[in-house]
Amino acid sequence: MQTIGILGGGQLARMLALAGAPLGLRFLVVDSAEDACAGQVAPLLRTDWRDFDRLGEFAARVDVATFDFENVPAETAHWLTEHVPVFPNPRALAISQDRLAEKTLFREIGLDTPAFAPVNSRDELARALEHVGAPAILKTRRLGYDGKGQFRLKSAADVDAAWEALGGAPSILEAFVPFERELSVIAVRSREGEFRTYPLTQNWHADGILAASLAPAPHAEALAPVAYAHARRIAEELDYVGVFALELFVRDGELLGNEMAPRVHNSGHWTIEGAPASQFENHLRAVLGLPLGDSGALDIHVMLNWIGELPDPLPILAEPRAHWHDYGKSARAGRKVGHATVCARSAVEMRERLTRIGKALGREAQVAPVLAALTSD
Amino acid sequence: MQTIGILGGGQLARMLALAGAPLGLRFLVVDSAEDACAGQVAPLLRTDWRDFDRLGEFAARVDVATFDFENVPAETAHWLTEHVPVFPNPRALAISQDRLAEKTLFREIGLDTPAFAPVNSRDELARALEHVGAPAILKTRRLGYDGKGQFRLKSAADVDAAWEALGGAPSILEAFVPFERELSVIAVRSREGEFRTYPLTQNWHADGILAASLAPAPHAEALAPVAYAHARRIAEELDYVGVFALELFVRDGELLGNEMAPRVHNSGHWTIEGAPASQFENHLRAVLGLPLGDSGALDIHVMLNWIGELPDPLPILAEPRAHWHDYGKSARAGRKVGHATVCARSAVEMRERLTRIGKALGREAQVAPVLAALTSD
Numbered sequence: 001m002q003t004i005g006i007l008g009g010g011q012l013a014r015m016l017a018l019a020g021a022p023l024g025l026r027f028l029v030v031d032s033a034e035d036a037c038a039g040q041v042a043p044l045l046r047t048d049w050r051d052f053d054r055l056g057e058f059a060a061r062v063d064v065a066t067f068d069f070e071n072v073p074a075e076t077a078h079w080l081t082e083h084v085p086v087f088p089n090p091r092a093l094a095i096s097q098d099r100l101a102e103k104t105l106f107r108e109i110g111l112d113t114p115a116f117a118p119v120n121s122r123d124e125l126a127r128a129l130e131h132v133g134a135p136a137i138l139k140t141r142r143l144g145y146d147g148k149g150q151f152r153l154k155s156a157a158d159v160d161a162a163w164e165a166l167g168g169a170p171s172i173l174e175a176f177v178p179f180e181r182e183l184s185v186i187a188v189r190s191r192e193g194e195f196r197t198y199p200l201t202q203n204w205h206a207d208g209i210l211a212a213s214l215a216p217a218p219h220a221e222a223l224a225p226v227a228y229a230h231a232r233r234i235a236e237e238l239d240y241v242g243v244f245a246l247e248l249f250v251r252d253g254e255l256l257g258n259e260m261a262p263r264v265h266n267s268g269h270w271t272i273e274g275a276p277a278s279q280f281e282n283h284l285r286a287v288l289g290l291p292l293g294d295s296g297a298l299d300i301h302v303m304l305n306w307i308g309e310l311p312d313p314l315p316i317l318a319e320p321r322a323h324w325h326d327y328g329k330s331a332r333a334g335r336k337v338g339h340a341t342v343c344a345r346s347a348v349e350m351r352e353r354l355t356r357i358g359k360a361l362g363r364e365a366q367v368a369p370v371l372a373a374l375t376s377d
Numbered sequence: 378m379q380t381i382g383i384l385g386g387g388q389l390a391r392m393l394a395l396a397g398a399p400l401g402l403r404f405l406v407v408d409s410a411e412d413a414c415a416g417q418v419a420p421l422l423r424t425d426w427r428d429f430d431r432l433g434e435f436a437a438r439v440d441v442a443t444f445d446f447e448n449v450p451a452e453t454a455h456w457l458t459e460h461v462p463v464f465p466n467p468r469a470l471a472i473s474q475d476r477l478a479e480k481t482l483f484r485e486i487g488l489d490t491p492a493f494a495p496v497n498s499r500d501e502l503a504r505a506l507e508h509v510g511a512p513a514i515l516k517t518r519r520l521g522y523d524g525k526g527q528f529r530l531k532s533a534a535d536v537d538a539a540w541e542a543l544g545g546a547p548s549i550l551e552a553f554v555p556f557e558r559e560l561s562v563i564a565v566r567s568r569e570g571e572f573r574t575y576p577l578t579q580n581w582h583a584d585g586i587l588a589a590s591l592a593p594a595p596h597a598e599a600l601a602p603v604a605y606a607h608a609r610r611i612a613e614e615l616d617y618v619g620v621f622a623l624e625l626f627v628r629d630g631e632l633l634g635n636e637m638a639p640r641v642h643n644s645g646h647w648t649i650e651g652a653p654a655s656q657f658e659n660h661l662r663a664v665l666g667l668p669l670g671d672s673g674a675l676d677i678h679v680m681l682n683w684i685g686e687l688p689d690p691l692p693i694l695a696e697p698r699a700h701w702h703d704y705g706k707s708a709r710a711g712r713k714v715g716h717a718t719v720c721a722r723s724a725v726e727m728r729e730r731l732t733r734i735g736k737a738l739g740r741e742a743q744v745a746p747v748l749a750a751l752t753s754d
Contacts, residue, residue, distance in 0.1 A: 001705070018398055021391070021418050024687075024703025024715075041398050041418060276698045276720070285694065294697040298675075310401075317662065320671040321653045326401025328378070338401075343653070 003028055004284060005062030005084065007076075008069030009036025009044055011327040011336065012264050015272070016068070017042040019280035025288075029068075030058050037328040038068070049076045059083035066242060066287050070097055070262050071143050087191070087287040088262050092238040096262040099141045099172045106257035109233040113257045114249070115175040122163045128173040129156055135176040138162045140169045150208070152176065177256060179249035183217055186268035187231040188243045188282045191289035195235060196282070197228045198275060199297045201267045203247075204369045206307075209334065212370050213267045213303040215274060218347075227255055234260065243268070243283040266305065270341050273323050274301035299343050300350050302370055304363070306338040315360035316340045319353055347374045380405055381661065382439030382461065384453075385446030386413030386421055388704040388713060389641050392649070393445070394419040396657035402665075406445075407435050414705040415445070426453045436460035443619060443664050447474055447639050448520050464568070464618040464664040465639050472615065473639040476518045476549045483634035486610040490634045491626070492552040499540045505550040506533055512553040515539045517546045527585070529553065554633060556626035560594055563645035564608040565620045565659045568666035572612060573659070574605045575652060576674045578644050580624075581746045583684075586711065589747050590644045590680040592651060595724075603632060611637065620645070620660040643682065647718050650700050651678035676720050677727050679747055681734075683715040692737035693717045696730055724751045 002025055006013040009031030017027045018041055027042035034046055045061075047054035049072055059065070065086045070093060077090040095101045103113045117128035119138065129136055134156070140149035149169070151162040182205065186198040199216035200223065217224075231246045245265030247258040268279035277285070277293020285292055309331035316322045321343040329337045342357065344350035351374050358367035379402055383390040386408030394404045395418055404419035411423055422438075424431035426449055436442070442463045447470060454467040472478045480490045494505035496515065506513055511533070517526035526546070528539040559582065563575040576593035577600065594601075608623045622642030624635040645656035654662070654670020662669055686708035693699045698720040706714045719734065721727035728751050735744035 014398070017418075018395055021395055021705075022700070022702045023690075024701075024705055026417060026705075040403060041394075276700075291691065291695040293694065296697075313400075314668065317670065318668040320673075323399070323653075324401075325399045328398075328401055328403075 001026055002063045002288065003061060004287070005030070005058055005065040006038065006042075007049075007065060007067045007072050007080075009033065009038035010068050011037060011329070013038035013068035014041055014327060015269075015280045015325075016066075016264065016284065019272075019278055020284045023281070023284060025284060028058060028062050030055070035330075040328045049073050052079060055080065056083065064287050066283070067093070067263050085287075087241040088244070089239060089241065092240045092244075093262050095238065096244070096260045097142055099139055099174075099259065100170075101141075102260055103172070103174075103257065105234065105237065106230075109230065109237055111230045111234075111257040112254065113174075114177045117173050119171040119173050122159065125163050125171075125173060126156065126159050129153060129159060132173050132175045137174050137176055138166055138171050139174060140166055140171050142170070177249050177251055179251050179256070180253075181217075181250040182258075183220065183223070183227065183248045183250060183255075184213075184265065184267040185227045185231045185246045185248070186243060186265060186271065186279050186295075187228070187235060187246065188279070188286050188292060188295070189235040189240050190286040190292055191241050194286075194292050195232050196292050196295045197231055198268060198271055198279065198295045200224045200227055201270070202373060203267050206366070207334075209307055209336070210266045210305050211307075211366055212305065213270055214370050214373055215270050215301045215303075216297050218373055223250065223255060230255070230257070242286045243279045266336070266339075267303070269325070269339050270301035270303040271295070272325075273341050273343055274298055299345050300347060300374075302342045302350060302354060302367075304340045304342070304357075304366060305336060306340070307336060308333050310338050311361045311363065315357055319357055322353065322357065350374055378403055379440045379665065380438060381664070382407070382435055382442040383415065383419075384426075384442060384444045384449050384457075386410065386415035387445050388414060388706070390415035390445035391418055391704060392646075392657045392702075393443075393641065393661065396649075396655055397661050400658070400661060402661060405435060405439050407432070412707075417705045426450050429456060432457065433460065441664050443660070444470070444640050462664075465621070466616060466618065469615040469617045469621075470639050473621070473637045474519055476516055476551075476636065477547075478518075479637055480549070480551075480634065482611065482614065483607075486607065486614055488607045488611075488634040489631065490551075491554045494550050496548040496550050499536065502540050502548075502550060503533065503536050506530060506536060509550050509552045514551050514553055515543055515548050516551060517543055517548050519547070554626050554628055556628045556633070557630075558594075558627040559635075560597065560600070560604065560625045560627060560632075561590075561642065561644040562604045562608045562623045562625070563620060563642060563648065563656050563672075564605070564612060564623065565656070565663050565669060565672070566612040566617050567663040567669055568618050571663075571669050572609050573669050573672045574608055575645060575648055575656065575672045577601045577604055578647070579750060580644050583743070584711075586684055586713070587643045587682050588684075588743055589682065590647060591747050591750055592647050592678050592680075593674050595750055600627065600632060607632070607634070619663045620656050643713070643716075644680070646702070646716055647678035647680040648672070649702075650718050650720055651675055676722050677724060677751075679719045679727060679731060679744075681717045681719070681740075681743060682713060683717070684713060685710050687715050688738045688740065692734055696734055699730065699734065727751055 009029040151165040201215040202217035245261040249256040271278040358364040386406040528542040578592040579594035622638040626633040648655040
């Protein structure tokens, strides 16, 4: 019986533990918060990321370690690799923690990106804006997620405000891309080098946070193999082990690399019901060196994110093939507290289900772009 | 956040807890064994069934109580109902704990059964055998499962041996029925009286223990509505709340009632992957008074039971749409330690998968009757 250690005890760790139980796996989760929601389904060890005594206890109790949270300090990840196998490896983690290194890698493997430039000072920001062009987005190189650590510049007049907003942190200025669609590839590579992708997923954000996903992304037959090939090159370049998400924009019908997340990803939650082996199960198989599971989509799947607080569960529970996911977290503005996945055999059936759900929950705006994507021919 | 109490901490409690986590439910499991396998995924309170101090603590910590194990003493179930809502109710539990009361109920609601007679003494057994006819099976009225507490009589010469084997416990003698098929209905009724059934399942036993299940049972179009109607009458007669299994024989194309299990059931494990809402999720919805979930079969599903010890998992992990379930129990002869569920869109695809699995595991005998059922037209 093997024990998987997970750094970070949020909903991703929780869903990893739930997916791993049928595989006969045990878990140990470390988190700084006593009420980390993964602690409801797996043993929780409370520690700071720099408490190496506690981390040593953690390492001694697990067979392999992985992440719920990519912003674990690089120092901690490195230290751990000396005590227990850690996947993904610290280099992969470090590159995907740094927007500049990440975009540089994308270009190296042949994936185009929006124009970008590094920014380490106010003056460099001004020069970068001339190079990249307005509008543009200034983002901290590290610790950004869900739209945090970002500032949008409409013109050179915004340089001072932007530089101040980000507190002078090492940053990257990116051209604002008027994209047509946002897509993501959920990919997985095992310790044995086996590689698989889930079908391309189309995503919609609201206030910088994922609001809805649709898989397989419609009308993506031409883009999908290109996206999968990029994901494979990134995985092989980083000797990546585990699941990762590659987020892409589509502009003028071409793919642009936005960012990667070195872990199971919100846009892959639909795989719990929608794929024979979910992203959570495949991440565990990958880090254990087991054969990867079937990552095809069984039907059409839509994931609706619950941000801040949960809506009334009854319209989801009453809807055929709709699945409720409550992460066991308390409500807080901007916090991911749960999601629902709706499955259907046809676009017509999916539209009916989403329309009923949107209406019953008063969330017509959340389902509207998905409905539009399902109707466009 | 509601807490569900479960009496008994085996694999059924474990799978209930795993199904309930996404619903935002918490669990508390009571069991006499410190290593009860549900304790790996939910808090475990160790107690004896007659330790009313500990049971009082249990009752105080849960919002509703239910069962992983039907042979909880009736006295314990009654005591609990005075402290917390308990589903199914003690009368339903008592009737399904008693083979005589159970078969009497089947006849009352119009479901035929094999001939049977109560047996409380050696002489009564001799008379019962004359009435029922040989061959026949003597079974204890209580505490029998997986072929335990049974003795098969070929003739009157076996009366003494049979009476001795069962230790003089109150028993029932049942005619041995040369049945064509074994089927089960997994049914669920909620606190609100909502009733649903999963598609009929065909079952195969080896040494009195379930070896394989196939759902939906093929060629059962005529029998299914009859079976569902019997299940509904039983549920309504008992004011039953939760999932139960009704096990049936088919003899000369007609249904005979064999027994019922007042809980989630081994022949319904395929619903984890095979139905939009599994038997575990629907049991929880039922006891909480939530709307019941969709209980249709998504595809064709075969469950293979692992008895005594787990086979090599790799052939299952490598097979598309095959799902591994390790209960986290130690190996022991006759013990249910895990199962696998295989899903397919067609009988042809299922036959290919089962053939590969049977061969790779050296378990051709376990899959053979399922293959035969999938090929017969």
